[in-house]
Structures are given as C-alpha cells and as structure tokens.
Amino acid sequence: MNLPRLRLDPLTRKKLQRFRSIRRGYVSFLILATAVVLSLAAELLVNSRALVVRHEGRWHFPTYGRIHTGKEFGLDYAYEVNYRELRRKFAADPAGKNWVLLPPVPYNPLENCHPGETFRPRPPDWARQNFLGTDQINRDILARLVYGFRNALVFAAAFLVLTYVVGIGLGCLMGYFGGWFDLLVQRLIEIWSNIPFLFVVIIVASIVPAGIGMNLGVLLAIVVLFSWTGMTYYMRSATYREKARDYVHAAQVLGASTPRILFRHILPNVLSTIVTFIPFTIASSISALTALDFLGFGLPPPTPSWGELLRQGTSNLQSPWIVASAFSALVLVLVLVTFIGEAIREAFDPKKFTLYQ
C-alpha cells in the first residue's frame, strides 16, 4: 500500500509505516475509522425514514428528500408517513407491487417506538428491530447510541481543533518571544486554570437565556475555554527548544519574517510530536462530554447522548440493557482510542529516529 502522489517527507512516511506495523493500534484504527464513517452515514442505517419507496410505479427516496405525507402513499393522514406502518400495509396487500426498504434500524433516536403504550424500558426485541431494547420513554437505544456517538465525535473534533489552535498558537508565541510576554501569559494561564470548571458550567447553564439554550456550541465554548491551557505548556517549551537551533538562526540570518519562521520552520518540527496527543485529547473530550451529560449539565434533552443514557441506565438498574449498552459502547470507544494513541506514540517516538554519530 503506497500513496505515491501524496508528498510526505520520508521521516513521516517511516513513522506511518511503523504505525501500520503495530497490529493492535492499526486494527483499532481501522475499526474506529469504520465506525466514524458509518456514523457519518447514520441516516442511511438508523432512521425512521425509508431508504427507498416504490409506489405506483414511482421511486421515492425519503432519507434526504422532502417530507412525504401519508396521503401521497394512500394513507389517511396528512402528516409525515410512518414508514414502518407503510411497510406493513404494502406487505399485507397481496397483489401489490409497492414496497418499502427501511434502514436496518428503522427508528430515529427521538421517536417513541411504542406510541400509545406506557412509558417503560423494554428489553431487546429483534422481531421489532429494537436490537438493544428501548429506554424509559420508549426510544430505541441503538438509535440513540449511534446518534450520540456522532454528537460526541462532532464535539471531540471541534474541541480538538479549537483547543489546539488556541493552545498551539499562544504557546508558540510565548516560546518564541519569551521574556515579559511569556512571564505574563504564564501567570495568567495559571490563574485561569485554577477557576473551577464545573462551577462555571453550572452557573452558565443557569444563566444562558432560554432562547439559546445549552446547545452544542455554548457547551463547546465553555469546555474549550477551560481546556486550551494544557497545550500551551508543551508548545511553549518545544518552541523554546526549537528556536535555539541553528536552522532557525539560518532562517533569521536570511531575513525570514517571524510568521515564516514560526509556520515554515518551528511548527512543522514540533507538530509531529503533537500528533501523539490527539487520540488522548479525543478520548478525554468524549469522556468530558459524557460526564457533563451524565450530570445533566451537558446537551439539552432530547439530544441523544451517551451520558444521558448512562444516567437513565443507572437509575433503572432493573433494566440492565440500558446501562450495559451505553457502558460497553463507551468503554469500547475509549479503549480503541487509547490503543491508537499508544501505537501513534510508539511509532512517533523520536528515539527511534535519532542518529547518534
């Protein structure tokens, strides 16, 4: 397997090769990558809307299209079609050429799977395609797991980008300019990182105007606000180290501008070690989001989330399938991410590439 047109410097290529040769990490990476890709296409796999409807000789693809009302398919209501019902109706019609293709899990994460019945957790029921059962208000657990995973991924990705941009940027400037700027920002960071994070979340959650609500953006902003500091420590010292090296001096003697030295010279030499932090940052951001949701300070209901499932599960221990699903999913993802992180760390270990002459 080679990527001939992708221009990577040979050192990076060697590191990727080493990463691939570490079985456990590489397999974990493949599994997680598949899960991420599948979760991005979750609408096609877990959805109450049909993938394909064949009706009176015409094709319909309701997944990403407009909302179809019941009347369009010969039902007696003018709101959105219940495709599971439509499937039963088409199947019951002996002469019918009409058919419906539903996703493997024909429920969306917000709907009541047992309309009109009492709210109570129901165990897995493969005949009804509730593969992991339902939660305490009759929602499909697998659907909530999948969409919750996607939310967590979006959160983790945004968290990663934002904290790294702020942390790397500021840390780099501190290390490069040093002196009073460095001293001042360091002290500010120390003060800032001593503000108790959870209290701030609780306070903000209580004062955020109802119109905005505690949405993903607000939550992300708060968490990022208190998490970017860790990266500055690392970047600061790494930049201090790099800027004293002769290749930086050579660029300075040539008259290179400060941004050029930072972005073309110092950053590329520091970034390869930062890559090793990424999996651990993702793991910690997923667990942070889950913890906040578990405590009830996270995403507002009815957003599907693992923390919320865990909370339901722990308060309904007589229905163990809830807590078991959420717990297994969380552990699985965190273990995979940790395996990947370990493999990357080993593959990028600079000791393996330093030549002593």
Add this chain to the structure above:
Amino acid sequence: MDTPAAPAPLLQLENVQMHFPVREGLFLRSQRSCRAVDGVSLQLRAGETLGLVGESGCGKSTLGKCIVRLHQPTAGRILFAGTDLATLGQTALKPWRRHLQMVFQDPVESLNARHTVGEIVAEPFVIHGEGDARERRERVLGLLDKVGLPAAAADRYPFEFSGGQRQRIGIARALALRPRLLVCDEPVSALDVSIQSQVLNLLLDLQRELGLSYLFIAHNLAVVKHVSDRIAIMYLGRIVELAPADELYASPRHPYTRALLSAIPRPDPRGTRERIVLQGDVPSPINPPAGCPFHPRCPHATDRCRVEAPALRPAPGHADHTVSCHLDL
C-alpha cells in the same frame, strides 16, 4: 552595490560589546551581565579572510552572531560598507541581510530536516522575493552544482547526505543571495578530518571565484592558518592579538598566543619544542578579572597587569601587527 571605493574596509567593528543579562533571584532582575564580547574593534577588507581564534567560550561565535545580527550588540558600531548595522531594526536590516550570510558549525542542526534540499537552498529567494518558481529552481541547481552536488540532490532530504555534503548544502544556501561577507562559524569542526580539507578548499575556490570576504571562526589554528590572510586571537571577549597569518605564526607577541601556538601538534621526534601549559581555567565572563583579562594565567604577569587593562597597540616595528599586552615580549 557598487565596487568598494578605495581603502574603506568592507566591515569595520568599533568597540562592539555584547553583554547578556544574567537573570537571577525571585523577580529575575538582572544585576550582573555576562560579557561575552567586551569591546572588539577590527576591520575586514573586501576579499580578505580574517581568522578568529580562541578557546571555547571566548565569545568568538557570539561576535560572529552579532555581525550577522542574530544578536543585537549592547554597544558599539558594526559598519558594513559604511552603514551601521548594529542599531538597525529587523525591517531596515532586511536589505542588508543578503550581503552578510553565515555558514554554521553543525550542518545537521542548521538544515531544517522537514524541507528538501531544493526548498532549503531556494528559501533565500523566496524570502527576498526573487524570481518565479522555475527561475528559482534553475538557480538552485546552479548553486548545487557550484558546491559540487548533483542536481538530483534538490529533491532529497538533508538526512540522506553525509556531513560534508550537508555542509555544502549550507554553503549553497549562504551563497544564494551573492553575499559579500560570509561569517563561517567553525564550518569544518563538526566534520571528519578527511572531509575538512575538501570543504575548506571549496570555500577557498568560492572566494577566488566570487570575491567573497570571510570571517573565519575556529578553534583550530592549523585550519585557520590554511585559509586566513590575517588572524585575530580572542580571549575572554577581547581581541588580544591581530596580525597577518604568517607574521603571527612566526613571531607571536602575546603570551596567550604563544601558549596557543605551542599547543599545535607538530611532528617533532626530538621533542625539543617547548610546550607552554597554561595554569588554571578561563575566568568567567560574568566576573572577569580586573586589569588584563589574561593576567591570572599569564606566566609574565606584573603588578601593572593586575590593575590596568592593556589597549590594543601596534607591536614595535610592525604597523600591521597589533597586540594588547603591557610587556614587550
């Protein structure tokens, strides 16, 4: 730039000082300073090679870095073709950068491992906005050829080359902007002995071809003798002796120079040569001794040496030979 007019030196240092503040204590206030370069004056003529010799920590690299303005000197003037570079800001300095370039000691450190050789050598053109991509490429290949590297080298990475080849890459980069002065900071001391002479000869060939001036910093007197027209000996941030190369080797005046010269290994089976072994260590530049900086180690020190710092003065009978010593040795 026009050709240098009459006798004006290309580079003239006037009392250059580089004192680094020593920050200590709770509030990192600096009460003391490290006098790495403590009042150096010298001249460098166009096309000349000036060797700068001294032991580790005497400030010779710091002086070199002041000249290419990696450091801003604390005091003094650095006149390059008549312009004082010592006080210029980075923006005002940029057009002058092309005339003064530097070759670094360790080519492993001085070449960015993440860039190809082509990118490294083309960087001067990019920074100074010269040429388009194709023109730069052509000039890079020309430079590589000039330093004796094949064109194929441009697409490879520094670690694929040997030490000598890497130093050639560093030289190609330094030459890209056609500088008039090259500060060579121990350019061969990190190389194998077998490679050293190749690189030195390359530097000499380039000097002849391009009319370069060199400030050649080294701690190895044999290497310096091979390349230099004049040699300056540095001790504890000051120049103690400055003379034409042959003259310096033939009749050293300063006791420190004599000790240095006596340390050059020479095939001498009879062992008749007297070896001067200095007592003690180099004093700390944070706390230099009063009077002549060399007096604690000098075998000839008098009471006057302990009190009064000697100025650089012409040696009797030699206008070109200056020495900073109270005694006429």
